[in-house]
Amino acid sequence: MSPPEKPRRASNLQRRSKLAGEAAAAAAEVETALDHPVDTDSAAFFDVDNTVMQGASIFHLARGLHRREFFTTREILGAAWKQAYFRIVGVEDPEHVADARSSALSFIAGHTVTELEELGEEIFDEAMAHRIWPGTRALAQLHLDEGQRVWLVTAAPIEIAQIIARRLGLTGAMGTVAEHENGVYTGRLVGEMLHGPAKAEAVKALAAREGLDLARCSAYSDSANDLPMLSLVGDPVAINPDATLRAHARQQGWRIRDYRTGRKAARAGLMAAALAGAAAGTVAAGMALKERRGHS
Known part of the structure; x- marks a missing residue:
């Protein structure tokens, strides 16, 4: 009786990933000034952690919130460990993925959306702004200069992703959507974290909504976890890639950009x-x- 469990769990994960992607695409904001791009068929999608920004945005956010006594040390350690395990192992262990999903962003339960957004603005200034990779920022600007729209696609909370996108002058962002009722977070996610396959679902949903031709779009990431998203577009680019992504990119003839020095x-x-x-x-x-x- 045990063999059917794996297909059922995989199916549930795919369903949650699709739900997460659709929720992220639906919540993606479009800056008013970019509502009418010159190039309406193509766009660029950028991962955030170690692609646009040095380090993990959720770590910088969590540290800033912890300093403001937004949650306890025990809460953040538990969430951080499960998220780190999820990022390293991926989807090989469905039970742990479910556990990670249930704990992700649980520390914001009971807080308001407005509160997180206001603190997110402060934390961006103090912990994130100086960690933006100039090279990646320049690539994003090239797309904007060509009249294309540029979206961030990240596992970080969508509220924070939108702050980063707005501060960088980008079109908008897609991130993990945390459920809230009457402006107060419940501690649950809508679907899955926006990670791996969920990012690809978000890009597909946004492309359908905006009428994009994915064959004319670009995507940028540092991680092999984002191969589902990178493989969707006609112009995938590896930025500061991990070893697996670098090898895959070389094999496929994808562009590779590394803005780190060897020592860094x-x-x-x-x-x-x-x-x-x-x-x-x-x-x-x-x-x-x-x-x-x-x-x-």
Whole structure:
């Protein structure tokens, strides 16, 4: 009886990814000044973390919110560990994906949309603005100069994604949509995190809404997790790519742009490993402490 479970879980994940993509596309804002682009058939889609911005936007956001006592240290450590695991492992473990999905953005439950947006503006100025990659920003501007629309596509909360897009003068953004009722977050997501296949669903939904020809569109990312999105468009580009994406891009003849120096790239890899180790150690220590308390 166990074999049917995997196809059912995969089907549920695909359904949630599609729902997340459609929700993100529906929530995507279009700046008034760009409502009538010169080139109406093509556009560019940019991943955010390590593509547009150095590091993870959700980490910068969470750190800024934590400093403002938006949530407790225990809450952010639990969410951070599950999200880090999800990003590393991908969709191979459906049970953990479901757990990660249920915990994603749960720390904002009970807070208002307005509150997150206002704090997001402050946090962008203090923690994100100086981390924008100038090279990627220039690529986005080239598309704008050619009369094309440019959207960010990220797993970060859509409210934050829209702030980043607005501050960079882009057309709009698609991000993870957190459910809210009467302007207050419930702690649940609409569908799935906007990650991997969900990003591709968001791009397809937006292309259908805006009448885009995906064969004439471009997409940019640093991660092999975004291959579903990159493979949708006629002009996929690897930016600061991980090893898997770099190898795939070379094999496919895709453009590759790396705005890191060798030293910075190495340092980024070491830092990622250190953070992952620290997160694992913290969680393990917390579990051990909890276990000892339970036996006392």
